[in-house]
Amino acid sequence: MAFDPVDVSRITPRALGFDPDDLGFVADPYPAYERLRGLSPVVRDDATDLWLVTRHVDVNSTLRDRRFGRTYLHTASHEEMGHAPPPASLEPFWHLINNGILDMEPPNHTRVRRLVAKAFSPRMVEAMRDPVQRLTDELVDVVAGEGEFDLLPAIAEPLPVAVIAELLGVPAADRHLLRPWSADICRMYELQPTDHDASLAVAASREFSDYLRTLSRERRAHPTGDLISEMTLVVDEGDRLTEDELIGTSVLLLNAGHEATVNVTGNGWWSLFRNPDVLADLRARPDLVPTALEELMRYDTPLQLFERWVLEDVEIHGVHVPRGAEMGLVFGSANRDPAVFDAPDELRLDRDPNPHVTFGAGIHFCLGAPLARLELQTSFSTVLRRMPNLELIEEPHWKPGYIIRGLESLWVSS
Numbered sequence: 001m002a003f004d005p006v007d008v009s010r011i012t013p014r015a016l017g018f019d020p021d022d023l024g025f026v027a028d029p030y031p032a033y034e035r036l037r038g039l040s041p042v043v044r045d046d047a048t049d050l051w052l053v054t055r056h057v058d059v060n061s062t063l064r065d066r067r068f069g070r071t072y073l074h075t076a077s078h079e080e081m082g083h084a085p086p087p088a089s090l091e092p093f094w095h096l097i098n099n100g101i102l103d104m105e106p107p108n109h110t111r112v113r114r115l116v117a118k119a120f121s122p123r124m125v126e127a128m129r130d131p132v133q134r135l136t137d138e139l140v141d142v143v144a145g146e147g148e149f150d151l152l153p154a155i156a157e158p159l160p161v162a163v164i165a166e167l168l169g170v171p172a173a174d175r176h177l178l179r180p181w182s183a184d185i186c187r188m189y190e191l192q193p194t195d196h197d198a199s200l201a202v203a204a205s206r207e208f209s210d211y212l213r214t215l216s217r218e219r220r221a222h223p224t225g226d227l228i229s230e231m232t233l234v235v236d237e238g239d240r241l242t243e244d245e246l247i248g249t250s251v252l253l254l255n256a257g258h259e260a261t262v263n264v265t266g267n268g269w270w271s272l273f274r275n276p277d278v279l280a281d282l283r284a285r286p287d288l289v290p291t292a293l294e295e296l297m298r299y300d301t302p303l304q305l306f307e308r309w310v311l312e313d314v315e316i317h318g319v320h321v322p323r324g325a326e327m328g329l330v331f332g333s334a335n336r337d338p339a340v341f342d343a344p345d346e347l348r349l350d351r352d353p354n355p356h357v358t359f360g361a362g363i364h365f366c367l368g369a370p371l372a373r374l375e376l377q378t379s380f381s382t383v384l385r386r387m388p389n390l391e392l393i394e395e396p397h398w399k400p401g402y403i404i405r406g407l408e409s410l411w412v413s414s
């Protein structure tokens, strides 16, 4: 589409309904995305200081383009990029985040990702199939005869938390600590965290780091075959892995390893309940679960937006975006782009191919995607089979978060 950059400066995403602080927008951001996509491929949102990219082709190519980075610290200082350094009070949080692979760029990213990737290969994940099924059955056993229950604490949350904790080697007795730490740290992923959010995130970063430092030193002395034990074997070996990288990456794995999976389960079931004919079809055709899950992840994207720093001046469709600016890649919008998906607002269980960007693209493509797929396929298949009359008993409410977008609860009756 021909497009005049001058007009763009007059378009405000707010006027088109883009407002991450508004629960109405969080509940249904898709009409606003449609308006944004229609007007311009890239538009600046003054309120968040982000250049929003909403079309599939541009989100996908930006993720693969090395002129953009999750961080800029491998190329320049904060000052050189025109930004104030974060306040010293946030140091424990940023130290932790900067030592996780999601916020590294090559060559560090390449080195650390290679070390942890082995644990998430399709073969290793396949070996998790029976344990994941067993765990799912145990969770369903507890609620199957309950009548009414909240699906989130009953199944959606404990399954991925237990799986990732088991893989890393966090003892069962300590697992209750993980979700509160993760929730407090993840507050900082939202677009404009408050001072209160920041202080909770700092406290959680400190406690989580201290906990993992102690645990990893114990594992180094007495390895138990889990991922933390394996990683300790290469700590401080030449340039392979520092202890801080081990901790930062373990926190990332423990958090990323459940946050989105919980929300795909909750949001996915909510989408099915809102589309009863589709749910009936899925009950009749459980073989469709794999494509249905890809579709549920496209239709209601659990992680709505990811950011990228602009490492050198760029032109996107004639719009100049300066070095040091920050892009907001709107995954939720890319996944509803009619240029790529037929009838994007329809939930089609057998949509195939389904090139959604829910797991990202490029060097940061989700390391846990095969594991997430295994967990989700197992939990949806098991619940469909063992609770054939599952129904919604109360309209759910969305949590205030926009980036990590999920429901407060999902009350159902079996």
Ligand code: HEM
Pocket (backbone or CB within 6 Å): 063, 070, 101, 102, 103, 113, 120, 164, 252, 253, 256, 257, 258, 260, 261, 264, 302, 303, 306, 307, 357, 358, 359, 360, 361, 363, 364, 365, 366, 367, 368, 369, 371, 372
């Ligand atoms: C449905 C569930 C999940 C979704 C939608 C999801 C989504 C994503 C996305 C979009 C990214 C890339 C972010 C970016 O490029 O800025 C990512 C990265 C990552 N994810 Fe996931 N994820 C899920 C589950 C998991 C699980 C279960 C694990 C744990 C094993 C995991 C571990 C990671 C890691 C370690 C990264 C960073 C990779 C890197 O920077 O190289 N994720 N995920």
